[in-house]
Amino acid sequence: MAHTPHTHHHSHTTSQAxxxxxxxxxxxxxxxxxxxxxxxxxxxxxxxxLGCGTGAGTFALLARFPDAEVTAVDASADHLHRLQAKAEALGVADRVRVVLxxxxxxxxxxxxxxxxxxxxxxxxxxxxxRALRAVHDLLAPGGLFAVVELAGxxxxxxxxxPEERPGLENRCHAALAHDHADRVPHRGADWGPKLxxxxxxVEGERTITANVEGAGNEAVGRYALTSLGLIRGKAAPALNTADLDALDRLLDTDGPASILRRPDLAVRTERTTWAARRA
Incomplete structure (x- = not known):
């Protein structure tokens, strides 16, 4: 019988943040x-x-440009609240303005x-x-626009x-891609021609590949659990029972097949950045 990791099924907003x-x-x-x-x-x-989420980019930019002030814009009040709390904790609240x-x-x-x-x-x-044109019109002349996109x-x-269901993650991603094709049709677009x-x-395009080992890295374990929990919620209708059972065993933190116990756990992802200048 499959273990269902109820403890890992948060609300969508919490999981997202x-x-x-x-x-x-x-x-x-x-x-x-x-x-x-x-x-x-x-x-x-x-x-x-733009679309700052909980502030990953905001804080990276504040660190990179110590004289800069950042206006962080998002449609989620919860995300902005988290960002503001972090800015206060880091002592940079005077350099951050949040806009809902x-x-x-x-x-x-x-x-x-x-x-x-x-x-x-x-x-x-x-x-x-329309959004790209709006950015163009509001940028200072000679200013730079950086568009960063994830490869899924x-x-x-x-x-x-996992051993009993090889390729499980590929099938989960295929199910997600199907879901995203309807809801987020511009995901995976080539932003160069649009810019x-x-x-x-467009002055540059660069893809950075990340491969972070999970062994001994507690944050990687939490990242994997939260992400796979979110994937399970979205991909479940397209997965068969055997795949769902295998996914639930990975998500069951008390079980022997928990993803947290796997020595081969890692985070592998790619990000592409387009750097574009306003004349």
């Missing part, structure tokens, strides 16, 4: 590598983080930023071309795992 926080913790050095690569001509003073706004509606006054950062947010916008959900297991069409000059 938790995953964003864990993602920031586990992939901090990869995010730092992206911000270090940005082809800025001089350090920006006004930075805009829906990027599909009319945008509020977001100032005249030198750098706009949009990480995993542009594919959520209903009309990305991270992977945590080798392709031949050019919006009037930008």
């Amino acid at each position: 938790e995953i964003l926080d864990l993602d920031a913790e586990v992939l901090a050095e990869h995010l730092a590598a992206i911000t270090a690569w940005l082809p800025v001509k001089e350090d920006p003073r006004q930075v805009l983080d 706004a829906d990027l599909d509606a009319d945008w509020p006054d977001l100032g005249r930023p030198d750098l706009v950062w949009a990480s995993a947010s542009m594919h959520h916008v209903a009309d990305p071309d 959900f991270p992977r945590f297991l080798p392709a031949d795992a 050019t069409a919006a009037g930008f000059t």
Whole structure:
């Protein structure tokens, strides 16, 4: 009989915020590598983080540009509340302004930023071309726009795992892709041509691959559990009983097949960044 890890089925919002926080913790050095690569001509003073989530990009940018102030925009009051609490804990609250706004509606006054950062947010916008033009018009002349996109959900297991259901993660991802194709049609888009069409000059494109070992890394374990719990909720209708049972065994933290007990646990993911300048 399958173990059902009820303790790991949070509400969607909690899971989303938790995953964003864990993602920031586990992939901090990869995010730092992206911000270090940005082809800025001089350090920006006004930075805009569009679809900031719980602040992974905001804090990476504050660290990278010590004289900058960041306006962090998101449609989730919960995310912004978490971001603000973190800014206070880190002693940088005076450098952060949070704005609750829906990027599909009319945008509020977001100032005249030198750098706009949009990480995993542009594919959520209903009309990305409109959003890109809006960014172009609000950027200071010569300013930079960084669009960061993920290559889907991270992977945590080798392709031949788990032993009783090899390829389980691939099937989960295929089910997710089907779900995303309907809800998030712009995910996986090539943003280069879209940026050019919006009037930008694309100055660089870079893909960074992350491979973080899970052994002895407690945050990786929590990241895997929370992510796979979220995947289970979304992919369940497309998975057969044997796959669901195998997934539940991975999610059962008390069971012998728990993902936390696997020596081959890792986080593998890719992020592509487009750096585009306003003339």
